[in-house]
Amino acid sequence: MTSPRKSREEVLLWPAEMEQLLLEGLERYKPTEGAPRTVDRTNRLISDYIFEMRGERRTPEQIGLRIEQLNATKA
Secondary structure (H helix, E strand, O other), rough: OOOOOOOOOOOOOHHHHHHHHHHHHHHOOOOOOOOOOHHOOOOHHHHHHHHHHHHHOOOHHHHHHHHHHHHHHHO
């Protein structure tokens, strides 16, 4: 017996609600002028924010990759 495969929609890593939380986190934790915050630290804060709001974890690496993807689509 084979196991049923999930459709592409069921396994989306960044559903609309999750992406909205990512954008909110970016706005919330945007480094201010003169603040010595690294990208890794910002991604960790956004990761924690998403977990607090939705209860699902995205790693700082996943956050960084998604931000890169979003920036690439803007260009």
